[in-house]
Amino acid sequence: MSNQAEFKTSLLLMFRARIPFISIRSIERTRVLEVIQQLAEEINIPIYVHNLSHGTMDIKTKNSVNEDRSVAGGLDFAVQNISQRQNLTFVFTELSDIEDDNLVSRHIYDCVIQAIARGGCICVITTKSIWPQLQRLGMTITLDAPNEEEMLEVVKDCVTPYIGSIPIEWDEDDFKIAASTLANMTKIEAENVLATQMAKGSLTKEDISELSNAKDKLFSDISGLEKVKLDPSTLSVAGLSGLQSWLDNQKQLLTADLKSRKLRPPRGVLLVGVPGCGKSLSAKFIAANWNLPLFRLDLAAIQGQYLGQSENRLKEALASADNAAPCILWIDEIEKGLSGATGANDGGTSTRMVGQFLFWLQESMAKVFVVSTANDVSKLPPELLRKGRFDELFFVDLPAEQERKDIINLYVKRNLLNQPSPETLKRLIQISDGFAGSDIEGAVRDVAIQAVIHGDEFINDELYEKCFKNIVPLSKTAPERIEAIRLWGRERAVPASGASWNSSIESESGKRSIIL
Known part of the structure; x- marks a missing residue:
């Protein structure tokens, strides 16, 4: 069962049980109200919604029943009607300062006490915690952002009406990828992202990657979480x-x-x-x-x-x-x-x-x-x-002989340098025994710097060897520390190189002493 379906079922049971106070945790007020409106029509119960823009209105007819837009006025209207009629439900969408013991939370508390006696229900939609004494009078329910299953419906509802009007290249798999990418965004955020993509007059397969970029901008502005740009x-x-x-x-x-x-x-x-x-x-x-x-x-x-x-x-x-x-x-x-x-x-x-x-x-x-x-x-x-x-x-681990060869060739190619001769490459592999990948990168970078300063014709085998011999790796400046790290890795972890530890140790026999 999807998240919204679970939410709807649980809220229905609370309405039928006439829970006097229900706190609904969600950042999607519109989506919550859509569910409440569906329940009001399905089980035919009177539900009124209060907001700061329109006051209190009937959720089914959208007709205003109280034009006082203040929270205090909305609560007073709720108390007055609950005392006169049974089984009324009032939903408040914009309450503040309800985390502690204050006038607002106590006003709601008194309203809930009145609702208990008359079978009424007070609902609040909020993202904050509730004053504990007030919360103990009722129950809490949460509506999270749409999951993949729900987002698939959102994507299709947003895109399908435009089929035939604009070129749309997406197939069923693309819809699923888009839903997976947009999952955990709010419904309105996802609709805005999709509408922006379609505003250019088409929807191509390349647009799927743009969905991810749009989502990144929404969730990367958090202390300690940094979006990393990749090349x-x-x-x-x-x-x-x-x-x-x-x-x-x-x-x-x-x-x-x-x-x-x-x-x-x-x-x-x-x-x-x-x-x-x-x-x-x-x-x-x-x-x-x-x-x-x-x-x-x-x-x-x-x-x-x-x-x-x-x-x-x-x-x-x-x-x-x-x-x-x-x-x-x-x-x-x-x-x-x-x-x-x-x-x-x-x-x-x-x-x-x-x-x-x-x-x-x-x-x-x-x-x-x-x-x-x-x-x-x-x-x-x-x-x-x-x-x-x-x-x-x-x-x-430190790169083995074949790995060092691959790393040297990688950085030589990346820096657009002339390849060293096969004989020199073999000597570089030997010289770089004990080098980390960053040490090899540094040596090749020194060669590249000389190419920038003096031109490519200045690059020769002697320069390669000189730059490699100038590098003093950490395995020589702090051998005990590096050997301790390597010993720990051999005993407790899987080798990232893909080679077994036994073969790695045998290939090093005669080169350095290893205590196991």
Whole structure:
């Protein structure tokens, strides 16, 4: 059953049970009133709606019954009529200051007490919490934004009337993709986006990608959540074949219908390993390859100075990511944002943030694929590594010989440089033993800088070797730290390269001492 159908059924039962106070949580007032109007006609009960523009009117006939547009006037009118007639229902759409004990909330409280005696019902449509003493007199119900099933109907209702009037290239699959893209937007937001696309006089298959861009603009203005612009021409990943193969399978699951098998969408991947080996680049590559928007969750920007502020900001950011689904959520160096959970004296804020993040990671059913990266795994809370949080834990190691060759060729091609000779390429592969991908990029970039300064004719094999020999990798400046990271990865994670750990260790025998 869809969300709106569940909402309608539950609200119908509350009306029939004559619950004296009903708080309806929703940002879509128009959609809620549409459902209430349907119920008023189906079960033939008198329902009156109050707003600040028209006062109180009959929801079925749209006739005004009280022109006093103030909240106090609307409540007084409701109390007067409830005392004279039984089984009346009044809906208030624009109430403020009902979170605490004040004159407005007490006025509503007195009105509800009167409704209890006469079988009346007071409904409020709000996005805020309710004064607890008032809320205990009734029940709460929520209408979320349309899910995929409901959004499919919205899309078809919006587009179908124009078939024959303008060129429309969409087929049934395109309608489903559009519904998946626009899901979790409000109905009016989705209709506005579709109307804007059709205003140019046609609806093409290319317009589907524009739907995602329009949705991004609505959900990226949240503290700590940043929309990342991608340039697919610069996003190529060499090596990491094991990770890429696994991601290909996850991409199919992200678009498949998993409801019949009671499966949740892919949750994400945690990438740990040596700094500079492509973990952050992989997040951008996934978003570009899957043609999904990429959002970066900055845990440092979420931190607030007041009690509970950090947790609320994190909740808002994760809720925005759910609303922006399907999307990729990138959390870079997650151990730095959550490190307080392992012992920092911050009043328990980090611990609560970890708990909230893990709960969302476990329970959210939105198509948000999380790509988290970490360098210092010792600072990660142990519960984050438990199976079931992320779909897989990959270790990104220093590139092996073939991977270094692929990375060198990748950056030489990207920087439009002349290829080194085969013999020189072999020497560069040997020189770069122990290099991270960023070290190789830096060496090739130095060659490219000389090409810009002196011209391409200045580039030769000797310059390649010189630039590579000038690089001092982290594996040499901090060998103990890098070896500790690699040892952790071999024991606890899946190799992102796709090669088994045994083969990796055998290929390094004689080159360096490895303690297992």
